Amino acid sequence: MTKNLRVKSSEYIDETNRISFKFNGKTYHGFKGDTLASALLSNDVHLVGRSFKYHRPRGIMTSGSEEPNAIVQVNPGTNRTEPNVRATEVEIYEGLEASSQNCWPSVEFDIGGINNFLSPFFPAGFYYKTFMWPASFWEKYEFFIRHSAGLGKSPTSNDPDIYDHRNIHCDVLVIGAGISGILAAKNAAKNNFKTLLVDEKNELGGSTIYENNEFNKIDNKSPSEWLKKEIKELKNIKNLEIKTRTSVAAYHQYNYLLARENLTDHLEVKDKTNKIRQRLLKIRAKKVILATGALERPLIFNNNDRPGIMLSSAVKKYSEFYGVACGNKNLFFTNNDSAYESAMSLYNKGINVEAIIDIREQSESKIVKKVKEAGIKVYWSHTIVDTTGYKRLNSVSIMKLSNDGTSVTGSKISISCDCLGVAGGWTPAVHLYTQSGSKLKFDEEKQIFLPNQNTSKQISVGSCGGDFKIDEIIKNLNQKLKANLNIKETDLDNIKVEIDQENSKRNIWLLPSDKPLGKTKPFVDYQNDATAKDIKLALREGFRSIEHVKRYTTTGMGTDQGKLGNMHALGIIADTAGVKMGELGTTTFRPPYTPLTFGTIVGRNVGKFFDIFRRTPMNDWHVENKAEFENVGQWKRAWYYPINGETMHQAVQRESKAARESAGILDASTLGKIDIQGSDASEFLNRVYTNAWSKLAIGKCRYGLMLNEDGMVYDDGVTTRLGENHYIMTTTTGGAANVLGKLEDYLQTEWPELDVYLTSVTDHYATASLCGPNSKKILKKIIPDLDLSDENFPHMSFKESKIGNIQCRIMRISFTGEHSYEINVQASYGKDLWEKCIEAGKEFNITPYGTETMHLLRAEKGFIIVGQDTDGTMTPIDLQMDWIVSKKKYDFIGKRSLYRSDTMREDRKQLVGLLTDDPNIVLEEGAQIVSELNQSQVEMLGHVTSSYFSPNLKKSIALAVVRGGKDMMGKKLFVPMENKNINVTVANPVFYDEKNERLNA
Amino acid sequence: MFLINCPYCGERDQQEFKAGGEAHIKRPKQPTELSDDEWAEYLFMRKNIKGVQFERWNHTHGCRKWFNMVRDTSNDEIKAIYKMGEKPPA
Structure with missing residues (x-):
């Protein structure tokens, strides 16, 4: 029972x-x-x-x-x-x-x-030392290590909960709703600052709310009673938002903080459904008031980790706040007065307190006297040297501590107990403070790290700022609030505080035992089982930096990030190495302060919202006609349109043949479109493209290649001159945003004198690309009035026209090598245009084709795709596109780089065509190309960039980049694959209709 | 996450911006007159200072304007922001 x-x-x-x-x-x-x-x-x-x-x-x-x-x-x-x-x-x-x-x-x-x-065999660095050799065994070791490592199990099915994000902007953010936080928030809000007060607990008040030292008084009331009254008043204050169960996880620069608000974790399962479980608050605060309090330190002694050994402050909270006794026979072990408050708390509730063991020689505070009056035995200058009890503490052994605190003397006394409250003093919770980039300073007298140099607009108040006594807290808080918020009067001006003055402390980081250190287990990091022994071993083995000791011993690397034991680790290192704590510094406190769920981090960006995607105006038609889609940047593009269970290969072969033999239609709406206007538009194009633009007549189109300043191909596309000072540029689908950014960069920073305006119109137009020998007849059916003769509307020209009442721009340009038209209409008419084309093309078996067929058709013609056949290391010369690089123009972006010694090397990788000796073998894209086989080491000459089976040529074709490939025409090379070598021959990259006769077919 | 005071739009979150590298590197007016070394100096050589650095930033998800920023890279303090073409602060 x-x-x-x-x-x-x-x-x-x-x-x-x-x-x-x-x-x-x-x-x-x-x-x-x-x-x-x-x-x-x-x-x-x-x-x-x-x-x-x-x-x-x-x-x-x-x-x-x-x-x-x-x-x-x-x-x-x-x-x-x-x-x-x-x-x-x-x-x-x-x-x-x-x-x-x-x-x-x-x-x-x-x-x-x-x-x-077996612990003697598991010292610090055990894994590093043991699993180093033989190197080939690592995979076997890893299996067992991974199996036994790790805490807990992650869920195996989808998270049923909803998570959310919210942005909050406030004048003042107060973190921590203890006495300091409450008073700070109240005074900030009252002075018209929009204030947010957050606390990780579900109740406001921090530790003061159950403060029980009868010698501390605020306005003649006990601090807890006084604070409860203050909390009641908070409700009526305007400008103040309070969030409980909200833990600040990260404090970034410029007062940007992330907090997790917990909304349903405390509810029954039936009440959790369809509610937001956790919300990530992204807070941007003009000022931050840190009131994060302090954490009690344990004491480091032999076998200090047994169940039943707790922090003294926790024993007190369980008794005062939850009404729970943590044991029947309670002991306290302390180096300061806090344990006496805990002892009195138990005593007043009728819970048995056996004794207090105090490493100090004495203390004269009122609370200590009270404890003595209550008849509780105090062992002054004593320390615990060992404890017993495997699954629950059942006794401690104590001995007299030497004057210098490094050894024990006299006889051992054993005290039976089932709970031990340990009080090692208080460590300000400065984690968030340092995350913000602010710097700490070690206070040698108080033996704590304190806020020193603030880098953000922030103050630390209360015990996280080093004030532990209520009178200090209120006095300093008042002063800091006035200075920081620039206010003259506060509620705190007339508060009367009485406190129990005496508060001495004797700090010993590692308490001695009667046994040598090697025979003891004084835990410093409880979760990771790092002991004082491990830390000393690390120092003996030559580790000096605190960051290295941390990683070697794993001290402070658990899910608790060493909130309890880090200070002791530092203290033990400082003592052992003979350096001052201030010189040693601390390890870096990194976010999150407490762990966050993945759900909170991603919020609503899950499933189809994980990444945004863009759809063309014709998308519904593609869906209705069972297209398969592929992602191109953020776009969902129709990939191919399988009929009757066709594979991709079958569908693409059919689509490709149809486009060349009769008519095909492609949704090209995703191409980037930039509207360029201004009196210097022509000059601007001259500078950004490799070829010349000044003489392009109005109504004509031209293909352009854009380089980076380093001479490498960046983007390509057709630009059309719509008017004297008006062009429309098309870019690659994936490059649209970057091209616009780059052009804006040059316009705004290098050539601000140019009168040019750029507007992205990608989403404003829908584009259907009609291609094939019958495309002209189809267009004629749609727009009977337009003269489509080669004289009136030749290849590389443009006409403005109307389909019914709908305005359209038609470019006679071709990415397939066939006679073809790109028809642009306002986006909202896109589907209408598409359906008109399909209807008109029925008698010609018009075949919709997707991106895969487009790639195949252009590869037959040797047209490059930037980003597939280029990779940021290809110049136009490497691509055998010398024809598009103007020799006459004085300058354009990237021109000078084409004459660098490196870009002029003859043995650069160059774009070539590849034909397999067996026309049925299709090379793998990315496959490596070599000139020799059967050598132990062969030079990689290049790789395949595009490869297809061409139904129009009835053979396999490929584009590749090959070192010195330009001069290798007809040369036999090899593509070694896992289980075969494929013989290939270097060929002209234009495989189909080399003379471009089909453009006017 | 910085809070950046765009000279055209005011204070905005860093998410809206893109960093554009070192500022005040002028594109040579006559690149073809330069030796390979001189061109490489313009093309590749960038400072990586611990301390005060002059940078270009673009308000990509806002007004699309480029501007200059003086930032201390050791603590990310933004010391000044000024428009393109304006004189850098001393």
Whole structure:
């Protein structure tokens, strides 16, 4: 039978609302308001997990997000399961299930526990040292390492929950709703600053809300009572938004912060459905007030990790806030006064406190006197040298500490106990502060890192700024608020504070034992099982940088990021190496402060919203006619149109033949279109294209090649002169946005004197490309009035016309080598145009073709595709396109680079055609080309860039780039493949209609 | 994530911008007169300073305007922003 350790009702626990939940398959009860940790403790369950390396039994240590041990798998086996969740943060609800991680077959009996006894064989760097040789064995090692490593299990089916993102702009963001945060938010909002107050917990008030030291008073009230009144007043303040269950994960530059707002994790499963589970808040704040508080430090002593050993502040919170006693025989171990407050909290609730072990020689504060009056035994100048109890603490041994704190003397006293509250002082939570880029300074007196140089518009108030006593907190907060927000009066001006003055501390990073260090286990990082021994070993082995020691020992690398033990690791390194903490510095605190789910990070950008896509105005027709699609940039383009179960190859062969024999139609709407106007438009084109543009007559089209300044081909397309100062440029589908950006760059920065205006009109026009020997007849049917004779409308010219009432621009240009027209209409008429063409073309068996056939047809003609046959290292000369490079023009983008010694090398890779000796073999694109076989090492001459089986030529054709290929016409080369060598011959890249006779067919 | 004060639009998130490399590298007026080395100097050589650096930025998802920025690369502090053609601050 489980014990009930619920001691006294708490206002935060609703004892009328009893909740049942399962942990490791067993049913327990708690109340509304409990966390999984407090509910388990109330059932006297301390053992919740096993450690990562040694599989040592571990219990709940803390009451917050810093928890290193009590990490659990929530709702195992369901599609909502989540690993590595801190039991201290899970609010229980009816039906909640959770289980321990990193143990098999169970947390009570874990086979991996054997590692604990083998621990002498697992020192720091064990993996690095052991699995280094023989190198060929790594794959075998890896299998076992991966199997035994890792915490928890990720879900195997789709996440049923909805996630969301929200942008927030505010004047003041206050992080942390403890006493400092509440007072800061209240005064900021009252002074007309739009304020957002966030806290990771579900209740406001931080630790002050259950503060119980009777010697601390604010305006003659206990701090908790006073703060509750303040919290009530928050509701009526305008300009103030409060978000609880909201954890700030990252603090980036320029006061840009990311926070996770938890909306449904505390609800029963039936209430989670169709609600947003978590929301990522993207906050841009004019000023940030950090009120993140402080984390209590443990003490580092032999066997300091047993279930039942907790932070003193956690013991207090469980008693005061949740009404739960963490044990029946409670001990405290401390180096400051905090443990005495915890002890009094238990004492006042009638919970047994056996003794307090204090490494200080004495303390004169009122709370210490009170503890003595209560008859609780205090062992001054004593330290714990060992503990016992495998799955639950059952005793500690203490000895007298030497004056210098490095050894122990006298006889050993054993004290029986089942819970030990450890108080090692307080570490300001400066994680977010340093993430912002601000710098810390070590305070030698307080032995803490404190905010020093702010780089953002921010202040740190309360204990995260180094003020631990309420009088200091309020005084300094008041001063900082006035200076930072530029306000004259605050609520804080007239607050009267009384405090228990004495607060001495004796800091010893690693406490001695009667056993030599090598025989002890003083854990520094609980989750990763890094001990003080490991850190000292790393130093002996020559590691000096704190960042290196961290990685070698894995200290601070768990899911808790070493929130508890990092300071001790630094302290032990500093002491051992004989350097000052300030000189040593800290490891880098990286986001996120607490782990985020992937769902929160991606928000609504899942499934079809993962990436945006663009569709042409004719898209519906393609879908209705069963086209297969391919992605080109963001566009969904019709790839091919299979009929009667055709494969892609069959469909493409049919489409390609039809386009050359009668008529084909392609949706070319995705081509980039840039409208160019201005009195210097011609001069501008002269400068950006390799060829000359000044003499292009109005109504004529010209193909242009655009280079980068380094001489490499960047983009190509046809540009048409619509008027004296008006051109329309087409670009490649994928390059449209970049080309526009590049042109704008030159216009705005290099040639601001040019009178030229660029407008992207890609989405404004729909384009149908009509090609084949019957294209002219089809166009004639659609626009009977237009004179289509070669005299009136020759190849490479343009006509403005009308289809019915619809204005259209027609270019007689060709990417297939056939007689063809590109018809452009306003985008909204695109589908109409397409259907008209199909209807008119019926008698000619007009065949819609997709991008694959387009690629094949242009390859037959040896036309390049920028990005397929080029890769940013090809000059026009390499492409055998010398004809398009003007020799007369004084300058154009990339011209000078064509005369660099490197670009003029004869042995550059050059574009050639390749024919396979066996016309039925189609080469693989990307296949390597060599000139010799059967050598141990062969030079790679180049590779295949485009390859198809041409139905019109009835043979396989390919384009390739080959080193020195220009002079290799007719040469035999080889394409070695996995199981065969393919013999090929270098050929002219123009395979079809070399004389361009079909353009006028 | 920077908050960039576009000289034409005002403060906007960094997402709307694209960095365009070192500023104040003027394209030579007569490239054909230059030696390979001189051209390479213009084409390839860029500074990579830890500290104050002059950069070009483009408000790609906004007004599409290019402008200059003075940024301390060691702490990402934006020290000044000014339009193309304007004199860099001392």
